[in-house]
Amino acid sequence: KLSKRLEKVSQFIKEGAVVADIGSDHGYLPVYLTDTGKSPFVIAGDVNEGPLSSAREQIIKHNLNDKIKAKLGSGLAVLEGESVDTVVIAGMGGPLIASILDKDKELLKGVNRLVLQPNVASDHVRKWLFDNGWNLVDEAILEEDDHVYEIAVAEKGNARKNYSSMLEKELWMGPCLLKNKNSAFEKKWKRELAQLEKIDKQLETAVTRPGLREKKQDIKMKITWLKEE
């Protein structure tokens, strides 16, 4: 059985899509997608031999040799020579996901959907999508085992489409998530507000140093945004 997090990721994959799961590790998602018949073919990529061999074990165990190809390689490099509809990158930090996308972005040429699940700092992912012509078509936020996870779904097109004049705030918090708040969203930002207020207080008595003024302003602005919600 898939975790609630990966189950949600799978819901954003279209029926019949050929998928590449980058950083697949145990290979649970590729096994689920092919076993259920949702995907005819999945590439399970990982940069490390250890995780890839555990994916291979899963493939053999489920007799899915003809439907899942395990490939050793860094990031999008495993897309070379393949024809893929959807790329999934899940279970990593936002900055790592953004750097994987940025490194070999020409390999995304034939790809029409990205399903990205940053564990932290999802704003880095939204920013990359925005800067690189990917339209954020959907988002999700959920809680599992006291951790809050976000999912960003993007398709090629007008990257500005889902954003308003509150661009900075929406890149930070997620334009779709702001429109459909749930308990996970409330929990995440309540925690964040408490954290920022603590830092704000500490900075009041901080010794002046380069960049401190900007840092204080940034925190005050974020506190204002959070209090609006």
Ligand code: SAM
């Ligand atoms: N995607 C799975 C999930 O969401 O449950 C596994 C996430 S696991 C925490 C992260 C995996 O990403 C590890 O197996 C690691 O080896 C792999 N990884 C890290 N950097 C990578 C990169 N640049 N390219 C491919 N895989 C990478």
